Structures are given as structure tokens and as C-alpha cells.
Amino acid sequence: MRIDAVSIFPDYLDALDLSLIGRARREGIIDLRVHDLRAHTHDRHRTVDDTPYGGGAGMVMTPQPWQEALTAVLGSASEDTGPAPLLVVPGPGGAPFTQAMAHELAARPWLAFACGRYEGIDERVYEWAAERMEVRVVSLGDYVLNGGEVAVLAMVEAIGRLLPGVVGNAGSLVEESHEGGLLEYPVYTKPAVWDDRAVPEVLLGGNHAAIAAWRHEQRLARTAARRPDLLAGAATLTGTDGVEALH
Numbered sequence: 001m002r003i004d005a006v007s008i009f010p011d012y013l014d015a016l017d018l019s020l021i022g023r024a025r026r027e028g029i030i031d032l033r034v035h036d037l038r039a040h041t042h043d044r045h046r047t048v049d050d051t052p053y054g055g056g057a058g059m060v061m062t063p064q065p066w067q068e069a070l071t072a073v074l075g076s077a078s079e080d081t082g083p084a085p086l087l088v089v090p091g092p093g094g095a096p097f098t099q100a101m102a103h104e105l106a107a108r109p110w111l112a113f114a115c116g117r118y119e120g121i122d123e124r125v126y127e128w129a130a131e132r133m134e135v136r137v138v139s140l141g142d143y144v145l146n147g148g149e150v151a152v153l154a155m156v157e158a159i160g161r162l163l164p165g166v167v168g169n170a171g172s173l174v175e176e177s178h179e180g181g182l183l184e185y186p187v188y189t190k191p192a193v194w195d196d197r198a199v200p201e202v203l204l205g206g207n208h209a210a211i212a213a214w215r216h217e218q219r220l221a222r223t224a225a226r227r228p229d230l231l232a233g234a235a236t237l238t239g240t241d242g243v244e245a246l247h
């Protein structure tokens, strides 16, 4: 999979050299290319922002560097990528990034991320880009970050780990939080007793049906306690009411 990311802080994305995503890049599973937006400025101060028309706080990113940077990205299309990437613009005003969206994006041959800073990118960049590629504004959640870079770290990790060969044990992809609409069950390892606390008996017995039933109960209880909204969603999906839908 090809991924481009444009940022005024390309070093922020150095963390994508580490761990499983870093290995996937070295193995060629992910072709991640990070670009400095300021390389597409032409003034002495390498300006990427200006004051907002209509007044208001902060600065707005100017369109010209974005046009050049995204044109360069488009110009690097290949047979493998298809003609244009799906452009993801991280921002608190976007559609929520979910595990379902991670799966959808992981199936694309080419993603490009445009990291905004300050109060955002001039709206005309979105219009210009939408005439050339699919554009999605995507949010990590209902809080405000200073820019899109941290969101790109999160999204590339969530997407990248779904690609074949990135996570060694494919089984660890299926029984985890948000897969199947429930949070993950609690896990334990050696020793069987630690600090006077015993591992739940059922896990020591080797009765796989009993273990599966216990884990399912734990997932329901944990989801009810921490994320009751997920249970409501699951009940809606199955067309029945309440938690019974999940049994």
C-alpha cells in the first residue's frame, strides 16, 4: 500500500519508522512517503499561513503550497496506485475515524494525508482537491489537537496493522476491542497467583467452551461499563432491543 503524508513537521512522522509499521515499511508492505509542505513555498520565510478573512483568532494555511504539494503527490502515481489517492484530511470537524473506516482505508491502494495546522486550511483547497481525488475529513474524536500529525500516526498505525503480513499473528486482529462491536476481554499471564491475586479459575481449566463463554460475558460487562453506546448500537443493528441482542 502506498501512503503519502504532507506536513510542516515531517519529523513528527519519524515514529512511523519504529515497531511493526517501521518493519512493514522496510519490507515494502507500506510505501510511506513523508513530504515537507514548506518545500512548496517560494518566499524567503517559507510562509504557509496568513490571517483569516472576516477576522477571528489564529492563522489559516494558504492554498498555494497545498496545491503544489498535492500536485506533486498526484504526479507520483504509478500502475500500483491507480490515478489518484484518497485524500484524508485530519481535523476535529471530520467524520469519526473508526475500526470500520480503518478496514475501508486499508483496502485502498493509495492514501494521502494532508496535515493542517493552525485554524485549518483555506476551504478552496478542499474544492480544488475534490475535483481531482476523493477527499475525506476525518476526526479521531471530540477533542482538539494542534495539528493533523498525531492523528496521522494513529490512523496509519490502525490501517497499517490490518495489512497482510504486518501483524504476525492474524488471530490477534479478530478478537480485539472494536472487532465485533465489543471491547476486549481481560487477559492474564504467568504467574497464576501474583500479589495474592489469582487468575480466574476458568482460564486454567482448558475447557474451551467455558473459556469462550466467560470471555464473552467479560466483553459484555466491560462494554456496558465503559462504552454503553456500543451496546445500544449493536442492539439497533440486530433490530432487537437491549443487551439480549448480543447473547
Ligand code: 6GU
Residues within 6 Å of the ligand: 089, 090, 091, 092, 138, 139, 140, 141, 142, 143, 144, 145, 146, 147, 148, 151
Ligand atoms: Cl484528526 N485533527 C486535529 N487537528 N484535531 C483533532 C483530530 C484530528 N481529531 C480530534 N481532534
